Amino acid sequence: MTQRTVLDAPDMKRAMTRIAHEIIESNKGADDLVLLGIPRRGVPLATRLAEQIASISGREGSAADLVGSLDITMYRDDLRGGAYRAPEPTTIPAAGIDSKTVVLVDDVLFSGRTIRAALDALSDLGRPAKVRLAVLVDRGHRDLPIRADHVGKNLPTSSSERVNVSLAEIDGEDAVTISGGRE
Amino acid sequence: MTDYLIRGADVLGRGAADIAIRNSTIVDPELLDPTSSDVEVIDAGGLVALPGLVDMHTHLREPGKEDAETILTGSRSAAAGGFTCVHAMANTAPVADTAGVVEQVHRLGRTAGFTEVVPIGAVTIGLAGEQLAELGAMARSAARVRMFSDDGICVSDPLLMRRALEYVKTFDGVIAQHAQEPRLTEGAQMNEGVVSAELGLPGWPAVAEESIIARDVLLAEHVGSRLHVCHVSTAGSVDLIRWAKSRGINVTAEVTPHHLMLTDELVRTFDPVYKVNPPLRTDADISALREALADGTIDVVGTDHAPHTAEHKCSEWTAAAMGMVGMETALPIVVEAMRDYDFDFGDLARVMSSSPARITGASGHGSLEVGASANIVLIDPNSAHSIVPDDHATKGRNNPFAGLEVKTTITDTFFYGHRVLAGGELSTPHPAGASWTDQ
């Protein structure tokens, strides 16, 4: 199977730094901001963004206060079919999400179904003032009317290709590769 | 009636020989002319000839539960299983505790004409265990009852048991005891053991059987009577019977095909087809029972054929009725169970024909000698097949051996000279109607 690297570690670092700046800019600072990563790979990305935002904005308090995880397993629209999925933890920063700007963070934006589920999950947890979406890669092929506010890289793909995101925290290295697809 | 010349069957496993049947009697083969159109010659090469089987223990359900079995369907099932004589247990509705009921069963058996149906009389009125039934009247009736049993229920009152044992000496009768101490088995659902502990089903301990057998053999010794122990199921019971026989006590014992083959591990399926009384026991019990059958401690195989309607078996375990059918699978199962023991076709004939005939006084059965009544079964010992209860003649579908591979097939049954089972297919009832024994 052919596999090509589309983002290497320095590319990813640059992309994340740019997103961090964009978030601060659009939020006019780091106040009332909550970053919620979607398991699994959205969670370390949200943590990285939170650390960068904390250091760029010089905000008081630790980066950990900014970040949490939002599991969407129990909001999926395909729970009856497919393999059984164990739910992952959802953790919300102590200050909660009410009246905050919540930035959902995920690795790849594809059909949009995950984000649809995340919006449902979020509305059961509280009432944020605004919800934004940050993704490392937007590969297109949306099934739902959903778009990202912050994108690391727009990646034109064919629907038969696979986009693989590796993260140092989970996979030991940072890289985005594409595999499969028709020649 | 057609005369038969059975050619080349392995008689009792002792070698090929011819057997000739004229009217309802075994005759010298020289007497038959094989070229005569009145003589049907059967090539029985590769088959084994045994005397027709005798079942000391079957439930034909009529009168009262004709939806489960009738005397006709039960008789057809017997013929298909090679049985030329079956003893019908008394727990019908009404109970066979009067001359009237036993004569009715006797008459219906004769009308059916596929096997000799001998009624067993109840020991106590209504099987209630309180008062002796009219044993003498049943013995002197047309049914000539010699064996009495409250089977399904134990005659637990020791005094009543003593009286019954004594009383039947009048006509050389025998009491067949269902050995089950009632207090020790209240609510019992399965063998008490490691499996019942895990499944949480109330247990039926071996001691409930053994304590009654111990008591009854001592009573039989004390009053000098004959005792028959139904469906022995535990290793401890075997020890007690062996001890009793060594003391010269006049006791005989029976084992069922299922207790020779199946264990309580099957209850883990919670499938009520495995629910039976006494319950399926353990591997150790099976080994003891097989050894006892081989060495003669256990005298006979009795089927305890107990048909039930689907309603009584297609339910939860605890609500299901106890019992299994088995006349049509008894012989093949016994062959499989005893395969690793010193147990030949002669032994098979002993435990399934001549011994039960002797114990019950069924004089027309149990022998292939010239002059004996022509009650004969032919079996094919090398015809592997798997058991399909839906193909059986009994109404009962509660056969626990469904799907089991066996090597033996019953091909022909001759009932007082009439071929009621021919090449594995049931044919017609005995043409002499109700008077076949008077031939």
Next chain:
Amino acid sequence: MKHLLDTVSLSRDEAISILDIAEEMTQVSEREVKKLPVLRGRTVVNLFFEDSTRTRLSFEAAAKRLSADVLNFSAKGSSVSKGESLQDTIQTISAMGADALVVRHSGAGTPHRLAHTGWIDVPVVNAGDGTHEHPTQALLDAFTLRRALGGFPASGAVKDGPRGRGLDGAKVAIVGDILHSRVARSNVHLLSRLAAEVHLVAPPTLLPWGVETWPVTLHYDLDEALRSEDFAAVMMLRVQHERMHESFFPNEREYARLWGLSAARLAGLPEETFIMHPGPMNRGFEISAAAADSPRALVLDQVENGVSVRMAVLYRLLTGREETND
């Protein structure tokens, strides 16, 4: 996993995965919306052939928090009491469109039978069958113990709860009528599968024949057991009233004196020993009021966790297609 019929066939991994899902489920009670959409449009039938308001309510709450529709069928006043067969009852329920059956029955094995006869093809949860098993009770006991022994609040939502863990090395005493207890049977299998060390304390009349083959240590004498072992938890079992006159023990007074968790025995327990009871309790008989109401008693935590554990079980059985190669 297609059904939950017992704990004896539950692997350690499966058990831990259910407990971990239950950890997520505890979060729901703290949320703005105390409901998950997981089972929306699906129907869970509570089929109770034996009365048990507590267990039925717990399953009902669990199913409703997962947005399922719940139908309650109790044998009392139903056609079952008029002689309808189990098969007809089940096929009727099947025709009404059940997606799962939660079954309580006085006869051991009935849930197992329903799961395997082909009368209905939906997941079956055993909510207690005769004196056989009560797997969700054992799971909620294990959940409560895992919390308490890990130093977490015994119930409610906690951040970073004891996910992934078993009960390795914990000594647990189960005291009382083991013979007639489905809770005891399920706990013996589950707790030992989770590597706890299970001790049974009971008069010999209330232990099943063959109990020596179980993975447990046996004690007849409660005081001696409490003296010789450092129990992390003591689980008292209810003694049914009908047992009290069947000569399993001479009388209530003697039982309470020898096998009850009296105030004096409570005082003698190490401070870190927890007290459990599956309920309903016979206060003053197998458990004193002092023990039942002590801060170490986890009785109400057990009840609260029951809902989360049953949510986890329903989630586990009703989501995901069953893999064909089990």
